[in-house]
Amino acid sequence: MSSPRSDRTAAVAPAVAVLLVAVVIGALVGTWPPFVAVESGSMTPAVERGDLVVVTATDRAPWGDLAAATDPDAPERLGGAGDVVVYAVPGAGGRPVFHRLAFHVDAGEDWTERADQDLLSGDCAELTTCPAPYDGYVTHGDANELYDQSAGIAPVVREEWIAGKALFAVPNLGWARVGVDAAAARYGGVATAVVVVGIAGLAGGVGALVVGRVRHGKRR
Template sequence: MSFKDILHPKTQAGEIIRDIVIVLLIVAVIGLVLFAVSGTWPALVAVESGSMEPNIPTYALVFVAEESRYGGWQTQEEALASGADPVFNGYGDVIVYQPNGKTGVTPIIHRAIEKVTSEEAASKWGFTGDAAHAGIITKGDHNKYPDGEPAYDQDKHSGIGSKYGISWLEPVKDEWIVGKAIFAIPFIGWIPLNLLYSILIAIGIIIVVEIIMKIVSKKKNADSLNRTEKRREERKKKRKQRGRGEIRYGS
């Protein structure tokens, strides 16, 4: 099979498969470009919950960059002290991190609030043993207790880590940080969060488009054949008319 045969398959099924492969190749290229620009993977993170509402809505797709790029990052405490501009309508950068360093799970995307030493982790936040280490205190912008008090990720009773099977989230170590949020696109995050449905929808769209293109192409070909046939009939009539005229003239 030649490259030309691959680009121009002879069956409709072949055309659909070709289009799906092209889409997958485009997605792969986009992924490589995003990795090159962001310096981290994943370069895009979908927001599953409303913990950052309204500043980063549920189902937003967030572009994530390595924390050292684009001017580095600051905690809320540092941003307020330095007079930095707000980020996502709040002070302090929004970071993406692995809960307690756990891999293979959806990372948490919350705002960096303050840095703590191991002593502060123990005295101020109540951590003991190996959990009492230096790191970052984080919080979802929307997360509050019923009495209105802020619910930090590292509060013992916040329950933020329960979905990961973690009873108590520890201060975020530097090596747990995936990157910082640069910008968010609303609603697009639904696609990776519902990947199977998204793939089925994409395949369905490709099939429908191919069918429509086939119908349009057949109609154009039929119209072209009709016009050709009509012109042929008109030429035949003209030849017959000329023939009759010549006979009458000759008589």
């Protein structure tokens, strides 16, 4: 007959295993959390909404420093040349952006001269992000019609705003995170946390019940 303690251990073991895997991956890639759940289709077709992306620190060996799409010998990342990064504009209040580094710009540069003209909404005089106010990056979602700096998504992206860069994506594993974030935005973080904890407890209880019955059946 199984003991209550062993049943509790069986219930929490999967969660502990997932946490340990996340900690190990975080130690390897040098950033936390080491995963990003993709919430939009701006990086299709290589990365779809609901995919889970493993990210690393921008200076983590052996993946090297940041590389833009136009850099010589730029690495292939998620279906294209150059690093795909997670960045957030301080004080903007929006969610982090997951887009590709198109090219690096220097302070005072008219970066539209080097840009793909099909991804611009106007010339330098018509863009608030041009000339570049400081050193940084022009960025772009692979599926978007314009650069972020031309579409008004973000100013020129400073390197210190970049939280990590993508290594690879796992299809559909990010839907749980997307769902939690959407619920938190609609109902609030506390209410969402209560529901998530309740679901986790229910799942653990069901798992412990199933494990207990299987063990009981084997001993009969």
